[in-house]
Amino acid sequence: MLVFPNAKLNLGLHITARRPDGFHTLETAMVPLPWTDALEVLPAPEAAETSLTLTGRPVPGEPATNLCVRAYELLRADFPQVPAVRLHLHKVVPIGAGLGGGSADAAFALRALNTVLALNLSDDALEAYARRLGSDCAFFIRNQPALALGRGDELSALPLPQLAGAACKVIYPNLHISTAEAYAGVTPRPPQHALGTALAAPINTWRDTVVNDFEASLAPKFPVLAQLKEQLYAAGAAYASLSGSGSAVFGLWPGQSAPPKLALKADYEVWDGVL
Ligand SMILES: C[C@](O)(CO)[C@H](O)COP(=O)(O)OP(=O)(O)OC[C@H]1O[C@@H](n2ccc(N)nc2=O)[C@H](O)[C@@H]1O
Ligand SMILES: Nc1ncnc2c1ncn2[C@@H]1O[C@H](COP(=O)(O)OP(=O)(O)OP(=O)(O)O)[C@@H](O)[C@H]1O
Numbered sequence: 001m002l003v004f005p006n007a008k009l010n011l012g013l014h015i016t017a018r019r020p021d022g023f024h025t026l027e028t029a030m031v032p033l034p035w036t037d038a039l040e041v042l043p044a045p046e047a048a049e050t051s052l053t054l055t056g057r058p059v060p061g062e063p064a065t066n067l068c069v070r071a072y073e074l075l076r077a078d079f080p081q082v083p084a085v086r087l088h089l090h091k092v093v094p095i096g097a098g099l100g101g102g103s104a105d106a107a108f109a110l111r112a113l114n115t116v117l118a119l120n121l122s123d124d125a126l127e128a129y130a131r132r133l134g135s136d137c138a139f140f141i142r143n144q145p146a147l148a149l150g151r152g153d154e155l156s157a158l159p160l161p162q163l164a165g166a167a168c169k170v171i172y173p174n175l176h177i178s179t180a181e182a183y184a185g186v187t188p189r190p191p192q193h194a195l196g197t198a199l200a201a202p203i204n205t206w207r208d209t210v211v212n213d214f215e216a217s218l219a220p221k222f223p224v225l226a227q228l229k230e231q232l233y234a235a236g237a238a239y240a241s242l243s244g245s246g247s248a249v250f251g252l253w254p255g256q257s258a259p260p261k262l263a264l265k266a267d268y269e270v271w272d273g274v275l
Helices: 067-078 103-118 122-130 179-184 196-200 203-209 214-218 223-234
Strands: 006-018 024-036 039-042 051-056 085-091 146-149 152-155 165-173 239-242 248-254 268-273
Touching: 006 103, 006 165, 006 196, 006 239, 024 165, 024 196, 024 268, 039 103, 051 214, 067 085, 067 122, 085 103, 103 122, 165 223, 179 214, 196 203, 214 239, 214 268, 223 239, 223 248, 248 268
Parallel strands: 051 085
Antiparallel strands: 006 024, 024 146, 039 085, 146 152, 165 248, 165 268, 239 248
């Protein structure tokens, strides 16, 4: 079975408290972004062990620590009779970018394994497994616009009709930002605006109301993030922001069929498309 794990964008991100377990409570909206990896899940040949092969962008870590393999091992712990599988991941989405690429691989692996191994798990059950692999993972099970609370895994559907068909540009400035380090740099605070209310208003109002709390804390160390945002606004974006804990920055042009071309450094990666 071949699946295409897609990235996500965060629209606003409020970090409201630090929890005793070291995680943070947050309020964010997440939307699927059609920038994808490719993941193949096949039954392994007889007597072969479970394996993962990789192509495309290098993924740090041993194959055994890859989230696709961890997804398989998590299911096998509860269903010891399942056969071995052969996994192949072609990695495209930048890592350490705030685009949730690793989390998507984990969730899509769970979904594909559920089918290939005929486990008949419900979406709720798959979300529960996904939560154990990472805070962002549960979102990718249903993979639809959602308001995320708690650790980022308490999800409720958040229809955003004004976003459908908007042109979008995502810029990855070739900068790996560790999620844990980004959280460590933020001082939690109550949100200035209720996110759900702010996002219900037209997109061109979001600039004044929809805030990603990581931006202020990352700004001194990574001035390029604010510069890219300015460049997107100068090119007419109705809204521009950092996604998640960065380093990807995106702009939105509702009502346009494609985003404008921008002059950017040659080693930056760009995704242009429509949401
Ligand atoms: C920044 C976001 O992408 C926004 O959607 C997510 O909150 C990150 O989610 P994720 O990559 O799935 O994160 P996890 O793999 O669960 O955790 C990585 C590290 O980020 C920090 N972390 C993550 C989520 C959270 N709610 N609070 C945290 O403090 C913790 O230090 C944790 O050790
Ligand atoms: N399939 C995978 N794809 C990407 N990273 C993976 C994968 N499996 C394990 N990892 C590990 O997860 C880390 C990436 O996590 P990180 O959270 O920084 O990035 P991300 O996937 O871009 O998403 P986000 O920053 O939005 O959470 C990598 O450094 C890598 O060690």
